[in-house]
Amino acid sequence: MQLRMICGITFTLRGEENIPRAGAIIACKHQSTWETLSLAHILPSPSFILKKELMRIPLLGWYMLKLGNLPIDRAGGGSTLRSMLRRACKLADDGRQIIIFPEGTRRVPGMSADYQRGIIALYRLLDVPCVPVALNSGLFWPPHVGPQRSGRITIEFLPAILPGLDGETFFSILQEEIEHKSNQLHDKVNGPCGG
Numbered sequence: 210m211q212l213r214m215i216c217g218i219t220f221t222l223r224g225e226e227n228i229p230r231a232g233a234i235i236a237c238k239h240q241s242t243w244e245t246l247s248l249a250h251i252l253p254s255p256s257f258i259l260k261k262e263l264m265r266i267p268l269l270g271w272y273m274l275k276l277g278n279l280p281i282d283r284a285g286g287g288s289t290l291r292s293m294l295r296r297a298c299k300l301a302d303d304g305r306q307i308i309i310f311p312e313g314t315r316r317v318p319g320m321s322a323d324y325q326r327g328i329i330a331l332y333r334l335l336d337v338p339c340v341p342v343a344l345n346s347g348l349f350w351p352p353h354v355g356p357q358r359s360g361r362i363t364i365e366f367l368p369a370i371l372p373g374l375d376g377e378t379f380f381s382i383l384q385e386e387i388e389h390k391s392n393q394l395h396d397k398v399n400g401p402c403g404g
Contacts, residue, residue, distance in 0.1 A: 217359025218349050220247065224366035227340055228252065232301035233369065234331060234339040236383055238391045239310035240318055240347025243362060248308055248342075251364075256305045258293065258331075277305065290327060294334050301335045311383065315352035318345065318395050324384050329376040338369035341383055343390035348398050363394045 220243075229235075230253055237244055249255055257273070261280040264270040274280070277300060281293045297307050309331060311324045332339050344364040367386050370379060 220362040227366040232337045235306050235308045237342035239315045241350035243346040243350045252306045254305045256300045258309045318347040336372045340369045341367040341386045345394040
């Protein structure tokens with residue numbers, strides 16, 4: 210409500226029937242701060258995988274840790290990844306939705322995707338459905354700045370990718386589904402030529 214009043218930004222939620230109520234992986238396109246704030250309210254029991262540096266922010270960092278989020282040191286190597294995976298398993302077993310941004314950082318809409326392969330380990334180990342999430346938030350709230358343009362953000366929860374696929378097949382399907390749908394949502398706002 211505050212975003213609508215202050216910035217003129219509203220949002221449409223699509224694919225609500227695909228939102229899991231139990232343990233699952235939520236693999237979301239990452240274009241702005243908007244989805245970080247909004248997924249915490251859309252999902253029933255979210256837990257973010259986030260960079261450790263965010264934990265150093267006074268008050269916010271303590272709050273994020275208390276909520277059961279999973280900080281990761283991106284330079285920490287294999288032992289850091291194994292520790293995060295163990296904690297993610299426990300949270301998924303407790304019915305939490307583990308949110309990961311597979312690109313690892315916010316990207317400008319239309320920029321070529323660079324998905325990180327760590328999501329394969331998460332998918333294989335947790336053995337829970339993975340719900341791809343597409344959006345167009347970067348058109349209104351670009352990466353690394355505040356809201357810039359009023360309008361309606363669309364976020365869409367796509368059908369879950371069930372556990373059991375081999376890692377490469379999963380990775381390919383995930384990237385194709387998120388990118389294809391995010392590009393469609395982008396084109397509905399700007400037209401296919403970016404106008």
